[in-house]
Amino acid sequence: MKTPDAPDAPETPAKTTAAPVGTRERIVRATSRLLQRQGYEGTGIKQISREAGATLGSVYHFFPGGKQELAAEAIRHGDEEFAVLLRAGLGSSADLGEAIVACTTMLARELRASDWQDGCPISSTALETVGRAPGIEQAVAEAFANWRAVVVEHLVAAGIDGQDAGELAGTVISTLEGAELAAQIARSEEPLLVSGRHLARLLATYR
Amino acid sequence: MKTPDAPDAPETPAKTTAAPVGTRERIVRATSRLLQRQGYEGTGIKQISREAGATLGSVYHFFPGGKQELAAEAIRHGDEEFAVLLRAGLGSSADLGEAIVACTTMLARELRASDWQDGCPISSTALETVGRAPGIEQAVAEAFANWRAVVVEHLVAAGIDGQDAGELAGTVISTLEGAELAAQIARSEEPLLVSGRHLARLLATYR
DNA sequence: CCTCCACTGGAACGAACGCTCTATCCAGAA
């Protein structure tokens, strides 16, 4: 009934817009979004295959490791997604404080646009699988380390000492995570925006 | 086989220690701990009744609203649990910075003692049920507001302006939440301890 | 042409899910 893959133009996937997305990629994207909104246990493989426009056979063909392997891959997808946003926000201003505020502003806008549904892409799955799914735990740890590295880079470039930058980057990520959770719960941009200003103020004390 | 309620001394439940815990309370406590570790979808009613030493009939007798009502009650339990820790930490020192550091130190110690399992009692359930379980969402929102109020009280007592105190309290809670998540993921006390120092530094700029 | 194989499609399995239901127990009121 439904033909997922575009039958035409298999050779020119880069049409700038609407590049036909392969089955594997569609499965990963659908999984990432569902994990973000429903968590690990709340998301079923059949729902994933339905939303991705793929069949159960395809899912297990590409991810023979089952749900865990699929979730780990989706975490890596969310990792890069969030890193892109982080780089965009931090790179938007030479002033460190303004850059941080830009990050929280972007996060707040996206959160509101999704009716407070799309928070951190991985935190829900991360919390559910602590100590019980090694593959997922590792992907989560790598994501946090990745985001931290992105922040460290900008802090060092802004002239903050390496040791301080490493510690501050951890706190920046932690606070963004917590503020995003608080914003989802309160259905308000305020926790994110306020935390952004506080982080800017904290960073300003390192001169 | 197993007699949950202590058959003797039904009139003097307050023996200072080892007060026999009623069936309803046992169910709530078991639910709270399981939700903390496994999240909402990952926790089954039958597992709850097993761990609580109660039967399915008892669970639905006390919580006719089913899983959602039970979870909301467990969230309220976790709310008070965390508030107690917060008050203990904040009250441990007249110096605001030291008090905040005391909070993170306590959280870090408890987290390590549970092999990084027992993080925030409600965050996992909160994330899973955003926008899909009104009763639970409300209990979660009340918990955050409650914790925030506890912090505000101490900030104001330390001489911080009311407006600032309200905003800072939100960031304090957010950062504690995020740092606890980071600590669980990294299996390390460091994110919590470092964030505690940074929060102390931030608060010190309000004088 | 045929062969091959990555990929698709979906039936079926046993287990677990949330919840309903009836039956039983037992302390205290009448």
Place this chain on the structure above:
DNA sequence: TTCTGGATAGAGCGTTCGTTCCAGTGGAGG
């Protein structure tokens, strides 16, 4: 004693879970 109703006990409902399995299907390589 009989009656009442809170509390306990667990079988069983229909559904969904993650996973396995196998029969196609279609395009590239010989």
